[in-house]
Amino acid sequence: MISKSEIKYITALHQKKYRQQHQLFIAEGPKLIADLMASGWVPAYYFTTEDRAEGVPESVFQQVSASELKKISALKTPHTALAAFRIPKYRVQNDASLTVVLDSIRDPGNLGTIIRLCDWFGVHQLVCSVDTVDCYNPKVVQATMGSLARIPIIYTDVASFIETIDLPVYGAFMDGETVYKSQLPDRAVLVMGNEANGISEQLSSLVSHRISIPQYGANQETESLNVATATAILLSEFRRTTER
Amino acid sequence: MISKSEIKYITALHQKKYRQQHQLFIAEGPKLIADLMASGWVPAYYFTTEDRAEGVPESVFQQVSASELKKISALKTPHTALAAFRIPKYRVQNDASLTVVLDSIRDPGNLGTIIRLCDWFGVHQLVCSVDTVDCYNPKVVQATMGSLARIPIIYTDVASFIETIDLPVYGAFMDGETVYKSQLPDRAVLVMGNEANGISEQLSSLVSHRISIPQYGANQETESLNVATATAILLSEFRRTTER
Numbered sequence: 140m141i142s143k144s145e146i147k148y149i150t151a152l153h154q155k156k157y158r159q160q161h162q163l164f165i166a167e168g169p170k171l172i173a174d175l176m177a178s179g180w181v182p183a184y185y186f187t188t189e190d191r192a193e194g195v196p197e198s199v200f201q202q203v204s205a206s207e208l209k210k211i212s213a214l215k216t217p218h219t220a221l222a223a224f225r226i227p228k229y230r231v232q233n234d235a236s237l238t239v240v241l242d243s244i245r246d247p248g249n250l251g252t253i254i255r256l257c258d259w260f261g262v263h264q265l266v267c268s269v270d271t272v273d274c275y276n277p278k279v280v281q282a283t284m285g286s287l288a289r290i291p292i293i294y295t296d297v298a299s300f301i302e303t304i305d306l307p308v309y310g311a312f313m314d315g316e317t318v319y320k321s322q323l324p325d326r327a328v329l330v331m332g333n334e335a336n337g338i339s340e341q342l343s344s345l346v347s348h349r350i351s352i353p354q355y356g357a358n359q360e361t362e363s364l365n366v367a368t369a370t371a372i373l374l375s376e377f378r379r380t381t382e383r
Numbered sequence: 384m385i386s387k388s389e390i391k392y393i394t395a396l397h398q399k400k401y402r403q404q405h406q407l408f409i410a411e412g413p414k415l416i417a418d419l420m421a422s423g424w425v426p427a428y429y430f431t432t433e434d435r436a437e438g439v440p441e442s443v444f445q446q447v448s449a450s451e452l453k454k455i456s457a458l459k460t461p462h463t464a465l466a467a468f469r470i471p472k473y474r475v476q477n478d479a480s481l482t483v484v485l486d487s488i489r490d491p492g493n494l495g496t497i498i499r500l501c502d503w504f505g506v507h508q509l510v511c512s513v514d515t516v517d518c519y520n521p522k523v524v525q526a527t528m529g530s531l532a533r534i535p536i537i538y539t540d541v542a543s544f545i546e547t548i549d550l551p552v553y554g555a556f557m558d559g560e561t562v563y564k565s566q567l568p569d570r571a572v573l574v575m576g577n578e579a580n581g582i583s584e585q586l587s588s589l590v591s592h593r594i595s596i597p598q599y600g601a602n603q604e605t606e607s608l609n610v611a612t613a614t615a616i617l618l619s620e621f622r623r624t625t626e627r
Contacts, residue, residue: 248492252609259608261600284606319623355622356505362528364503365496368615371608375616378599379563 141186141207149184149211152223155273162226164275165211166287168218174285180224186211187220213277226275229291233304235263236326237377240297242342243333244271244366251282252367253331258286260374265292266300301328301345310338310346311369318350318376325381331370385430385451393428393455396467399517406470408519409455410531412462418529424468430455431464457521470519473535477548479507480570481621484541486586487577488515488610495526496611497575502530504618509536510544545572545589554582554590555613562594562620569625575614 151157152165163183166172169192172182176194185199188208208217232238239262244250250272257265272279274292301308309323310330330346332338338346352364352372364372395401396409407427410416413436416426420438429443432452452461476482483506488494494516501509516523518536545552553567554574574590576582582590596608596616608616 252612255606255609256612258600259596259598261598286606352503352619353622354503354505356502362499362530364615365499368496368500368612371612371615372619375596375619378597 141201141203141211145184146207146210149186149221149223153213153277155276158226158273158275163223164226164280165213165221165223165277166280167212167214167221167277168281169220171281171285172220172222175222175224175288178285178288180227180288182222182224184223185220186222189219192220214281227288227291229264229293231266231293231295231300232264232291237262238304238306238328239265239370239374240301240328240330240342241265241267241271242297242330242338243268243336244331245334247272247276247278248282249334249365249367250274250276251279253370254279254283254290254292255286256367256371256374258283258289260378262290262374265290266297267292267294268297269294297330298341298345301330301342304328307348308346309348309350309373310343311373312337312343312346312349312351313363315349315351317353318373319353321348321350321376323377323380327377329370329373329377331366331373334366385445385447385455389428390451390454393430393465393467397457397521399520402470402517402519407467408470408524409457409465409467409521410524411456411458411465411521412525413464415525415529416464416466419466419468419532422529422532424471424532426466426468428467429464430466433463436464458525471532471535473508473537475510475537475539475544476508476535481506482548482550482572483509483614483618484545484572484574484586485509485511485515486541486574486582487512487580488575489578491516491520491522492526493578493609493611494518494520495523497614498523498527498534498536499530500611500615500618502527502533504622506534506618509534510541511536511538512541513538541574542585542589545574545586548572551592552590553592553594553617554587555617556581556587556590556593556595557607559593559595561597562617563597565592565594565620567621567624571621573614573617573621575610575617578610 158164182199185195186201186203188205191200308328402408426443429439430445430447432449435444552572
């Protein structure tokens with residue numbers, strides 16, 4: 140049985156304001172929760188319609204009905220479990236070998252995909268502008284499939300960050316040099332810009348290498364690539380060229 | 384003023400059954416509609432809250448109120464225009480130089496992204512298994528950003544298609560050869576599998592070259608890449624290696 144005040148407390152975490160106030164976020168589904176726990180994260184709350192799974196501390200475990208779970212879930216079709224975790228505190232690293240910087244990414248699906256890509260390609264940290272969508276937004280958390288706990292994500296003034304580091308700064312632009320012909324270094328910063336407007340003017344001036352993904356075929360009207368697919372291709376290029 | 388029977392007719396197109404029956408699909412937003420028209424597609428119906436845009440045939444043009452548009456829209460927040468277009472009839476080409484085959488892709492967002500990628504990288508045709516999500520589904524149409532009209536998409540028995548063509552068949556597998564080390568040809572078929580299960584057993588046996596995108600970093604628990612981001616990287620590799 141879950142109390143009314145608990146329902147209110149947990150559902151408030153659907154909103155950024157309360158996530159920041161309580162320094163907690165929610166993750167749904169036994170697989171995702173288990174993945175986060177496998178990275179050493181410990182749930183502060185754990186609600187499930189099932190029995191207590193291995194590793195779930197008894198002190199936070201609460202068995203609930205499906206209708207109770209529905210009340211606290213951010214999903215249209217809730218899973219069988221919902222947990223709340225503490226928001227981790229990371230500090231930006233100036234000596235990371237590969238950093239991705241996001242400038243004002245707004246779509247939760249894009250951010251979730253980029254977090255998974257950073258995890259796949261062994262990016263050391265993800266530094267986000269403060270107006271980038273919150274990575275603890277329920278939609279982002281669900282889209283990361285557990286990668287959320289495997290890469291440090293820091294929200295900060297990205298211009299100041301870039302100014303303090305002593306590494307080449309690559310940025311994705313429509314008119315940049317073909318990435319296939321660029322000599323990519325094994326230590327770098329890669330900046331990806333907003334879905335509609337690309338990299339802001341302020342940040343553009345801090346980019347030392349403008350790169351782009353060439354377009355093939357005769358269809359010049361084609362929209363630019365989506366930021367998540369562009370990030371996939373550029374990270375693949377960084378890894379391909381520096382690992383061989 | 385839009386009639387009740389028109390409202391019923393257009394909203395029915397939100398469903399695959401009626402799209403197939405009437406051989407029509409809907410596209411929303413002046414930009415997307417203009418993009419499809421720029422590819423030579425002619426609207427069969429055109430509803431807008433604004434004045435008639437250049438190129439819109441007077442015979443199909445209907446000015447409507449915002450509330451009328453809302454009744455026929457498939458979007459939560461409708462744009463200012465909605466058009467219905469005829470579903471084009473393409474025939475599968477056995478001599479296309481680069482074909483992407485989709486085996487049971489279920490997510491509309493993934494299909495929309497893959498269509499945009501095929502357009503960007505100049506893929507000649509997209510051949511989809513009959514259980515792949517319908518590319519004229521409103522969510523897919525909106526996600527393609529006009530690329531829908533720039534690449535032939537055919538739904539067919541993909542196994543039969545692959546059996547009839549005389550080209551190397553590449554398929555994305557978790558345990559395939561590193562794509563960075565593969566000698567990719569400039570004429571080929573690339574098969575991408577279902578989000579959860581990958582390429583089906585039947586199709587697997589028809590794949591001549593199993594390729595994969597290597598994972599970096601120590602995080603062995605990482606989920607496989609999303610099918611749309613994997614397609615982005617593999618198409619980039621096909622173009623990079625065959626164009627230089």
